[in-house]
Amino acid sequence: MKRKSDKPIKITEVCLRDGSHVVAHQYTEEQVRNVTRALDDAGMHYIEVSHGDGLGGSTLQYGRSLVDEMKLIEAAAQECKRSKLAVLVLPGIGTAAELKQARGLGASLVRVATHVTEADVSAQHISIARELGMETVGFLMMAHMAPVEKLVEQAKLMESYGAEAVYVTDSAGALLPHEVRERISALRESLDIEIGFHAHNNLSVAVANTLVAIEEGATRIDGSVRCLGAGAGNTQTEVLLAVLDRMGVNLGIDIYKMMDAAENVVGPLLPRPQDINRGSLVLGYAGVYSSFLLHAERAGKRYNVDPRDILIELGKRKVVGGQEDMILDVAAEMSKAQRLGV
Numbered sequence: 001m002k003r004k005s006d007k008p009i010k011i012t013e014v015c016l017r018d019g020s021h022v023v024a025h026q027y028t029e030e031q032v033r034n035v036t037r038a039l040d041d042a043g044m045h046y047i048e049v050s051h052g053d054g055l056g057g058s059t060l061q062y063g064r065s066l067v068d069e070m071k072l073i074e075a076a077a078q079e080c081k082r083s084k085l086a087v088l089v090l091p092g093i094g095t096a097a098e099l100k101q102a103r104g105l106g107a108s109l110v111r112v113a114t115h116v117t118e119a120d121v122s123a124q125h126i127s128i129a130r131e132l133g134m135e136t137v138g139f140l141m142m143a144h145m146a147p148v149e150k151l152v153e154q155a156k157l158m159e160s161y162g163a164e165a166v167y168v169t170d171s172a173g174a175l176l177p178h179e180v181r182e183r184i185s186a187l188r189e190s191l192d193i194e195i196g197f198h199a200h201n202n203l204s205v206a207v208a209n210t211l212v213a214i215e216e217g218a219t220r221i222d223g224s225v226r227c228l229g230a231g232a233g234n235t236q237t238e239v240l241l242a243v244l245d246r247m248g249v250n251l252g253i254d255i256y257k258m259m260d261a262a263e264n265v266v267g268p269l270l271p272r273p274q275d276i277n278r279g280s281l282v283l284g285y286a287g288v289y290s291s292f293l294l295h296a297e298r299a300g301k302r303y304n305v306d307p308r309d310i311l312i313e314l315g316k317r318k319v320v321g322g323q324e325d326m327i328l329d330v331a332a333e334m335s336k337a338q339r340l341g342v
């Protein structure tokens, strides 16, 4: 494989954070320990643990966690012998106090996530993370919603605040390979820091998109074992590692051990197969935030509305992360319209 960066590729495994959406944030301490131990043993570079919506996400709006995420972070930290522990924080949801607590428990990297046009709200969290001595990464979500020039402008803001890498985050799994190529390439030309890529597999192109991102110079790459992430999940980590190995890129992570972790440890946690069903396909097709899938399915049941119609309407209204309450509103409106026959 020809890569436009000579820096080593670092993988962040997100099944214990993005996968938290899939299990409605019901991870137990034992599950987190078992998964972390298996990933650490395989040599995973970074393991991310937080509520699906980041530190402090356990609320009515986003869904309550079964176990306090700080307990889960602490448990994961105790299992990490080689892997580094990462957390995610969304300014406006997670606070500096929570970031400090996570740091104290052993998290050494933080991704500060904002909507793709709202990087300015990340300044304070990025600077606090740097003061805490954490590796600090910007995470521009719903990257398909901004034109390339806007994305570059926002990434440069994060760089100016002190981020050491910036991610193109395809939260809706809506980006096509050529769109990933133009985004990563533009960032590589404009930034001095590392570039990352986080995919969702709603249109079945997560691995392909990730390969394009790596070719274009992305060096921070996310994956989830067995696709255990929101919607149809993320780039399937063990598959990506096997493909990269076939392409001559060995990341020092044991592929057999990853396959075993996928089969024996993560597989049993899946509430249902992480395939591309009607709902997840619509997420990618309509460009809707992947973590809305479960909420839309629940709202659909409650109001007797097809979840696909809810998702398509949310896409039309350009609803973004943080507006989860709109899902119920839209479902209620649609149900009323159905009853009135309008």
Ligand SMILES: C[C@H](O)CC(=O)C(=O)O
Pocket (backbone or CB within 6 Å): 018, 052, 053, 054, 090, 113, 141, 142, 169, 170, 171, 172, 198, 230, 290, 291, 321
């Ligand atoms: C808070 C989100 O779930 C972050 C993420 O993984 C994404 O936007 O995708």
Ligand SMILES: [Mn+2]
Pocket (backbone or CB within 6 Å): 018, 171, 198, 199, 200, 229, 230, 290
């Ligand atoms: Mn995600």
